[in-house]
Amino acid sequence: MxxxxxxxxxxxxxxxxxxxxxxxxxxxxxxxxxxxxxxxxxxxxxxxxxxxxxxxxxxxxxxxxxxxxxxxxxxxxxxxxxxxxxxxxxxxxxxxxxxxxxxxxxxxxxxxxxxxxxxxxxxxxxxxxxxxxxxxxxxxxxxxxxxxxxxxxxxxxxxxxxxxxxxxxxxxxxxxxxxxxxxxxxxxxxxxxxxxxxxxxxxxxxxxxxxxxxxxxxxxxxxxxxxxxxxxxxxxxxxxxxxxxxxxxxxxxxxxxxxxxxxxxxxxxxxxxxxxxxxxxxxxxxxxxxxxxxxxxxxxxxxxxxxxxxxxxxxxxxxxxxxxxxxxxxxxxxxxxxxxxxxxxxxxxxxxxxxxxxxxxxxxxxxxxxxxxxxxxxxxxASGEVLRVESLSPVHETAAYGEVPLLHTVATRGDEGTVLFAVNRSVEESLELEIDARALGDVRIAEVSTLGGADPYARNTADDPTRVTPRPNTDHRSDPLRVVLPPVSWNVIRLTA
Ligand code: AHR
Incomplete structure (x- = not known):
C-alpha cells in the first residue's frame, strides 16, 4: 500500500x-x-x-x-x-x-x-x-x-x-x-x-x-x-x-x-x-x-x-x-x-x-x-475557513500533466468542524494517509465517507440509482490518525475533539 x-x-x-x-x-x-x-x-x-x-x-x-x-x-x-x-x-x-x-x-x-x-x-x-x-x-x-x-x-x-x-x-x-x-x-x-x-x-x-x-x-x-x-x-x-x-x-x-x-x-x-x-x-x-x-x-x-x-x-x-x-x-x-x-x-x-x-x-x-x-x-x-493542507504524497507520471501527486486534498474548519476532502488519484493502489493534526489539539476521526468501488466506470441509472454512492469507510484509526483511501476515490474525513 x-x-x-x-x-x-x-x-x-x-x-x-x-x-x-x-x-x-x-x-x-x-x-x-x-x-x-x-x-x-x-x-x-x-x-x-x-x-x-x-x-x-x-x-x-x-x-x-x-x-x-x-x-x-x-x-x-x-x-x-x-x-x-x-x-x-x-x-x-x-x-x-x-x-x-x-x-x-x-x-x-x-x-x-x-x-x-x-x-x-x-x-x-x-x-x-x-x-x-x-x-x-x-x-x-x-x-x-x-x-x-x-x-x-x-x-x-x-x-x-x-x-x-x-x-x-x-x-x-x-x-x-x-x-x-x-x-x-x-x-x-x-x-x-x-x-x-x-x-x-x-x-x-x-x-x-x-x-x-x-x-x-x-x-x-x-x-x-x-x-x-x-x-x-x-x-x-x-x-x-x-x-x-x-x-x-x-x-x-x-x-x-x-x-x-x-x-x-x-x-x-x-x-x-x-x-x-x-x-x-x-x-x-x-x-x-x-x-x-x-x-x-x-x-x-x-x-x-x-x-x-x-x-x-x-x-x-x-x-x-x-x-x-x-x-x-x-x-x-x-x-x-x-x-x-x-x-x-x-x-x-x-x-x-x-x-x-x-x-x-x-x-x-x-x-x-x-x-x-x-x-x-x-x-x-465545507464551512468556515479553507485551510491549506501541507502534504507529502507519492506521485504518478501522467501523459497530459507530467508528474502529479496521487493525494489531492483541502480542509475546512467551521460550524461543521474540521473536515478533510481528499481524492486518491491512483488508478490501482490504495493510499494510507497519516494525518498530523496536533495543531488542532486532541482530535480523532469521527467519520470517513468514501465514494469508491472496484469499477471506476460504474454508473447510476434509473433502475440502479444507488450503485455508486458514498459509503462509510471503517478502515481508519485515531492514534495516530490514519485512514486508507481506496484507488479512484473521493473521501470526506470528519474530525472531532
Ligand atoms: O454548458 C454548455 C455550454 O458550454 C454553454 O452553453 C456554453 O457557455 C459552453 O460552451
Whole structure:
C-alpha cells in the first residue's frame, strides 16, 4: 500500500468558504428547463409546473446560486419573450442549440423556482445580438421596485416584489466563434464596459462578471482576459472562467489529474488580472467566477445531434457519469476551494439532464448521477475557513500533466468542524494517509465517507440509482490518525475533539 502524510494547522488559513462556490447553472438547452426543472403534468409537478422531485434533489445537492438562462443560448435570447401570459409568448428558433424555444419558462418563472429551491439567482444578459439598452431593460424589469413601465409590467405579471438579482454576467463566452454575435476582445471589452457603466447607474451595488475565455485552450487565452480587463477593470467585480474535462483515449491517469489544469488556469487568470491592476493603478481586486466547470464528454456531442429539425427540448449533452467522473468532479471542487482567496463564485454546469448531477425521465423517474455526491458532500460539510493542507504524497507520471501527486486534498474548519476532502488519484493502489493534526489539539476521526468501488466506470441509472454512492469507510484509526483511501476515490474525513 502507498503511504502519504499531511499536516493540518488552523494557521494555514486561505480564505473563508464562499457559499457561492457551490453554484450551478440552468440553461435553456436540451432538457435542462423543459422536463428538467419544469414539467407541468409530471406526477410531482406543483402549481407552477415545477417538478417536485427535481426541486427536492436540488435542495439535497446544496446548490447555492443558479446562473441563468445561458450559456450560448443567452447570446440570441430576447428576455421579454419569456414574460407575460404564457399562451401569448412567441416560439423562437434558438440558434445556439438548433432547437425551438417555447418560452414557457422565462425570468419570472425562473426566479420563482429559485425561491422554492432556496438559491440565489444569477442572471446573464445578451451581449451577442443585443446590447446596453436591452440589459438595462431587463435590470429595470427585475430589480426596480415599481413606478416605471418595465417594473410595473413585472408587477402586472404577478411578481409584486423586485427579483433583487445581485450578480449579473455580461454576456457569455464572447470569444467563441460558435457564439451568435462573437466579438474580438476589444469589441467585447468596450461593450461590457458600456453595459456595466449603465447598469451601475441604476444600481451601483450590482456584482458584475466580465466574460473571460471559453477555456484555457482558446488561442486568445490570456490576451483576451488582459484586453477585456483593460476596458472594464474598475467597472466589474469578476472575470469568468470556463473549463470542461473528459477522459481521452482511455488515459484514466491523466483524466484523474484534470485538476492540475484547473490549478494552472486559475493561477494564469489571477496573474493576468493582477498585472492589469498594477498597470491601471486600481485599488480594486478582481475575483474569479468559475461559472462553468464540469466533466463533459464533448466528443460525444456530434453523436447526440437531434435528427428532427428545430426540436423542442431534445435530449442534448446528456452525459451519464461514472465513478471516475465523480472523483474528478470532487478533485475540481478541491481546487476551487484551495483557491478561495480568488475564486469566490462558481457554477457547476449544469443542474439537470444537461451534463448534470441530476437526471430525469420525461414524465418519470429522477436519480442522482455519481457526480451528485462529491458536490452534495462538499456543499454540506465545507464551512468556515479553507485551510491549506501541507502534504507529502507519492506521485504518478501522467501523459497530459507530467508528474502529479496521487493525494489531492483541502480542509475546512467551521460550524461543521474540521473536515478533510481528499481524492486518491491512483488508478490501482490504495493510499494510507497519516494525518498530523496536533495543531488542532486532541482530535480523532469521527467519520470517513468514501465514494469508491472496484469499477471506476460504474454508473447510476434509473433502475440502479444507488450503485455508486458514498459509503462509510471503517478502515481508519485515531492514534495516530490514519485512514486508507481506496484507488479512484473521493473521501470526506470528519474530525472531532
Ligand atoms: O454548458 C454548455 C455550454 O458550454 C454553454 O452553453 C456554453 O457557455 C459552453 O460552451
Amino acid at each position: 502507498l503511504q502519504a502524510q499531511l499536516t493540518l494547522d488552523p494557521a494555514f488559513r486561505v480564505a473563508p468558504v464562499h457559499r457561492r462556490t457551490f453554484g450551478a447553472f440552468v440553461e435553456h438547452l436540451g432538457r435542462c428547463v423543459y422536463t428538467g426543472i419544469y414539467e407541468p403534468g409530471h406526477p410531482t409537478a406543483d402549481e407552477d409546473g415545477f417538478r417536485g422531485d427535481v426541486l427536492a434533489l436540488a435542495r439535497e445537492l446544496g446548490v447555492t446560486t443558479i446562473r441563468y438562462p445561458g450559456g450560448n443560448f443567452v447570446s440570441g435570447y430576447r428576455w421579454e419573450d419569456g414574460v407575460g401570459p404564457v399562451e401569448r409568448r412567441p416560439r423562437r428558433l434558438d440558434l445556439a442549440w438548433h432547437s425551438t424555444e417555447p418560452n414557457e419558462v422565462g425570468v419570472d418563472e425562473f426566479v420563482r423556482w429559485t425561491a422554492k429551491a432556496g438559491v440565489e439567482p444569477m442572471m446573464a444578459v445578451n451581449l451577442g445580438t443585443r446590447g446596453v439598452q436591452e440589459a438595462l431593460d431587463l435590470l429595470e424589469y427585475c430589480n426596480v421596485p415599481s413606478g416605471t413601465t418595465l417594473s410595473d409590467l413585472r408587477v402586472a405579471n404577478g411578481a409584486k416584489e423586485p427579483h433583487g438579482v445581485r450578480m449579473w454576467c455580461l454576456g457569455n463566452e464572447m470569444d467563441g466563434p460558435w457564439q451568435v454575435g462573437h466579438k474580438t476582445a476589444r469589441e467585447y471589452g468596450r461593450l461590457a464596459a458600456e453595459t456595466a457603466r449603465a447598469m451601475r447607474m441604476i444600481d451601483p451595488g450590482l456584482e458584475l462578471v466580465a466574460c473571460g475565455s471559453s477555456g484555457a485552450s482558446m488561442p486568445t487565452f490570456g490576451a483576451w482576459e488582459a484586453t477585456v480587463l483593460e476596458e472594464t477593470y474598475d467597472l466589474v467585480d469578476f472575470i469568468s472562467c470556463h473549463a470542461y474535462y473528459e477522459e481521452k483515449a482511455g488515459d484514466l491517469a491523466s483524466f484523474l489529474a484534470s485538476a492540475a489544469d484547473m490549478e494552472h488556469y486559475i493561477s494564469s487568470v489571477v496573474a493576468t488580472a493582477d498585472h492589469v491592476r498594477a498597470r491601471t493603478g486600481s485599488r480594486k481586486r478582481i475575483n474569479l467566477s468559475f461559472d462553468e466547470w464540469n466533466v463533459w464528454y464533448m466528443s460525444r456531442v456530434q453523436a447526440q445531434q437531434p435528427t428532427v429539425d428545430w426540436p423542442v427540448a431534445p435530449p442534448l449533452l446528456e452525459d451519464h457519469y461514472h465513478l471516475a467522473d465523480a472523483v474528478v468532479v470532487g478533485s475540481l471542487l478541491i481546487t476551487l476551494l484551495r483557491h478561495s482567496d480568488r475564486v469566490t463564485a462558481a457554477s457547476l454546469a449544469q443542474l439537470v439532464n444537461v451534463i448534470a448531477p441530476i437526471m430525469t425521465e420525461p414524465g418519470g423517474r429522477v436519480w442522482r448521477q455519481t457526480t451528485f455526491h462529491p458536490f452534495a458532500q462538499a456543499a454540506r460539510y
